[in-house]
Amino acid sequence: AQKITQTQPGMFVQEKEAVTLDCTYDTSDPSYGLFWYKQPSSGEMIFLIYQGSYDQQNATEGRYSLNFQKARKSANLVISASQLGDSAMYFCAMREKGTGTASKLTFGTGTRLQVTL
């Protein structure tokens, strides 16, 4: 089974509008972390936001917020007031503490976001 599922290969949003990128995950580890990274065409992975499995409140970082629904195992990224510079690939990732000290990340297949005028 896929550990991280991103069902939207591509999304379009108009500038200044909000957009939600979907992510569902699968784990039996009670302690885990969820991440969103942005990858522009240059290739570098840019960290956006983190949500721990025990965090009571949804994470927010500026225009980014994470809609964490633990029972549904979803961790959707919401980008408010989209900007042209937000056009990029977006990856959801998970770290499971049960994997030991490595804390390796498992990534989804990504969603390509295109912001239009």
Next chain:
Amino acid sequence: DTGVSQDPRHKITKRGQNVTFRCDPISEHNRLYWYRQTLGQGPEFLTYFQNEAQLEKSRLLSDRFSAERPKGSFSTLEIQRTEQGDSAMYLCASSPDYSYNEQFFGPGTRLTVL
């Protein structure tokens, strides 16, 4: 600039040749990770170092791949007898010892095997 750096940024090689990539993590980051990203996919974990010790290797890391981190600073990833299937972006990331959270990624090395 104090971010993660990787060298080279691009490498084109012929099948059967050996290639070596270098990663310089953020200073004082004890943890270093290598990932591989093929076209249309998310990055996949390859291996992990805690200081100079290689603590975990993915099954993706065949015996043609070897990674080192001498003295716990920079790391090298070598691929011997390259195959066309090795064509990918090779990403390096680092994180502080105290943090289980964010990993800081470098710009990657794009390998093309002809």
